[in-house]
Amino acid sequence: MLSNASKYAILSTLYLAEHSNEERKISVKEIAENIDIPSPFLAKLFQQLVRGKIISSTKGPHGGFYLSEKNKKKNVLDIIDNIDGLNKLNGCFLGLNECDSTNPCPVHYIVVPFKNNILEKFRDITIMEFAQEISDKGTFLAINNIDPSLDGPAE
Amino acid sequence: MLSNASKYAILSTLYLAEHSNEERKISVKEIAENIDIPSPFLAKLFQQLVRGKIISSTKGPHGGFYLSEKNKKKNVLDIIDNIDGLNKLNGCFLGLNECDSTNPCPVHYIVVPFKNNILEKFRDITIMEFAQEISDKGTFLAINNIDPSLDGPAE
DNA sequence: TTATTAAAGGATAAAAAGGTCCTTTATTAT
DNA sequence: ATAATAAAGGACCTTTTTATCCTTTAATAA
Ligand code: FES
Ligand code: FES
Numbered sequence: 001m002l003s004n005a006s007k008y009a010i011l012s013t014l015y016l017a018e019h020s021n022e023e024r025k026i027s028v029k030e031i032a033e034n035i036d037i038p039s040p041f042l043a044k045l046f047q048q049l050v051r052g053k054i055i056s057s058t059k060g061p062h063g064g065f066y067l068s069e070k071n072k073k074k075n076v077l078d079i080i081d082n083i084d085g086l087n088k089l090n091g092c093f094l095g096l097n098e099c100d101s102t103n104p105c106p107v108h109y110i111v112v113p114f115k116n117n118i119l120e121k122f123r124d125i126t127i128m129e130f131a132q133e134i135s136d137k138g139t140f141l142a143i144n145n146i147d148p149s150l151d152g153p154a155e
Numbered sequence: 156m157l158s159n160a161s162k163y164a165i166l167s168t169l170y171l172a173e174h175s176n177e178e179r180k181i182s183v184k185e186i187a188e189n190i191d192i193p194s195p196f197l198a199k200l201f202q203q204l205v206r207g208k209i210i211s212s213t214k215g216p217h218g219g220f221y222l223s224e225k226n227k228k229k230n231v232l233d234i235i236d237n238i239d240g241l242n243k244l245n246g247c248f249l250g251l252n253e254c255d256s257t258n259p260c261p262v263h264y265i266v267v268p269f270k271n272n273i274l275e276k277f278r279d280i281t282i283m284e285f286a287q288e289i290s291d292k293g294t295f296l297a298i299n300n301i302d303p304s305l306d307g308p309a310e
Numbered sequence: 311t312t313a314t315t316a317a318a319g320g321a322t323a324a325a326a327a328g329g330t331c332c333t334t335t336a337t338t339a340t
Numbered sequence: 341a342t343a344a345t346a347a348a349g350g351a352c353c354t355t356t357t358t359a360t361c362c363t364t365t366a367a368t369a370a
Contacts, residue, residue, distance in 0.1 A: 001156040004328070007250040014261070027346065040330050047348060060337025061345045093273075095162040106169070106289050110276055114269030118248075121265055130261065139259045159358070182316065195360050202318060215367030216315045 006083045008037045009045050013055060013079055016067050017131035025057075025064030045083065052082035072128040080122065089119070161238045163192045164200050168210060168234055171222050172286035180212075180219030200238065207237035227283040235277065244274070 002010075012031050020026045028046060032039035046065055049055045056068045080089060092099035093111040101108070125133075157165075167186050175181045183201060187194035201220055204210045211223045235244060247254035248266040256263070280288075 002248070002250075004250060010249060025346095029346090038329060041328070043347075044329085044349095050347085057347060058337070059335070059345080059347045061339065063337065063346050065347085093157070094165060095157075095159060104292075106285065107273060107276060110269075110272050114265070114272075117265050117269075118262060121262060134261050137259075139261050139263065180316095184316090193359055196358065198317075199319095199359085205317090212317060213367070214315080214317045214365070216369065218316050218367065220317085 001089065002080065003084050003088070005041075005045055006080050006088075008035070008042060009049060009079050009083050010076055011035050012037065012042060012045070013049065013067075013076075013127060014131050014134065016055060016065060017072065017127050018135065020064075020066040022066055022068065025062065025066045027064045031065075049079065049082060052078070054078055054082055067127070073126045075123055075126055076130060077119070077122040079127075089115075156244060157235065158239050158243070160196075160200055161235050161243075163190070163197060164204060164234050164238050165231055166190050167192065167197060167200070168204065168222075168231075168282060169286050169289060171210060171220060172227065172282050173290065175219075175221040177221055177223065180217065180221045182219045186220075204234065204237060207233070209233055209237055222282070228281045230279070230281055231277040231285060232274070234282075244270075 012035055015031055015035055016026060028039050028043045031037070032042045035042075046055065046057070050057050050065075053071070054074050055065055055071055057063070057065045077086075080086065090099065092105050093107050094105045096103070096105045099105070099108065099111075101112075121130075167190055170186055170190055171181060183194050183198045186192070187197045190197075201210065201212070205212050205220075208226070209229050210220055210226055212218070212220045232241075235241070245254065247260050248262050249260045251258070251260045254260070254263065254266075256267075276285075
């Protein structure tokens with residue numbers, strides 16, 4: 001449903017939302033270590049996200065990636081769209097041509113409510129709001145189960 | 156979430172459930188044409204499903220694939236398990252290590268109810284019951300949107 | 311028993327996804 | 341200016357997924 005690339009991009013962008021700002025830019029290396037993603041692969045993803053104006057970057061010493069005020073208002077669906085395109089998320093769960101109620105597959109009516117829920121989450125709140133929610137709820141961002149004391153949800 | 160291979164296997168097995176029995180075996184070719192799957196690929200999948208005792212086959216004239224009475228009591232999850240393994244379905248939506256409520260990812264509480272629903276569907280009813288439901292509801296099995304008059308849900 | 315049919319199985323190929331490396335470019339500090 | 345730093349970009353590699361082809365085996369019918 002989502003490629004690894006999209007998952008990495010989502011987690012890393014949320015990491016940026018929590019830990020970076022225009023004054024505190026973050027290198028690929030730092031994020032790759034914290035989220036446990038191969039860093040050259042993440043570098044590619046970030047290049048693409050910068051081109052897509054989802055995140056921002058500056059080169060040179062103390063350079064790195066960060067979210068501009070504009071970036072913070074993007075939503076998670078923009079990330080997915082930028083990396084995977086939207087079809088992957090919208091497509092039929094069993095791979096039929098179209099997913100719509102005029103031509104429902106055997107699991108269509110199970111899948112649709114879920115899709116609506118997750119789309120709402122991904123489309124209707126900003127990256128910053130999403131990141132805020134994660135902090136508040138104490139849910140986890142790292143692919144490896146990290147010790148919460150090392151990198152607690154509170155900023 | 157599911158590989159193409161699994162999707163093909165599910166659709167094709169449901170096709171068998173609807174159209175075959177011990178006296179009326181069906182060739183790979185027929186199914187591949189009806190469900191619109193590359194036939195050598197489906198042949199491989201069916202070989203594997205036979206080895207996994209999900210479907211049955213006989214060689215020679217009037218041979219083909221069919222569901223034995225035992226096969227009909229298998230469920231869709233057995234198909235997925237046989238082709239993809241269960242991890243793919245059970246894993247975290249964002250790719251974190253484990254999907255459980257002690258370590259929830261940002262979308263965990265959206266994903267879990269859906270997963271439970273679809274697992275229930277795939278685990279708790281037999282292939283035959285599933286196929287019956289499809290006939291009753293008139294949902295679609297083909298990957299290409301076929302004209303219902305060509306291959307209607309009624310046997 | 312021989313020809314025919316259809317699956318089984320092995321070998322391979324093409325495409326996509328995932329991942330790495332190296333050179334170039336921009337920025338900053340000295 | 342120059343050195344250091346970190347992203348940008350291009351080329352390339354590996355693995356997995358998807359797909360094809362060809363030979364062998366088993367079953368049946370004539
Ligand atoms: S038609 Fe399959 S999920 Fe909607
Ligand atoms: S932890 Fe991510 S879906 Fe459960």
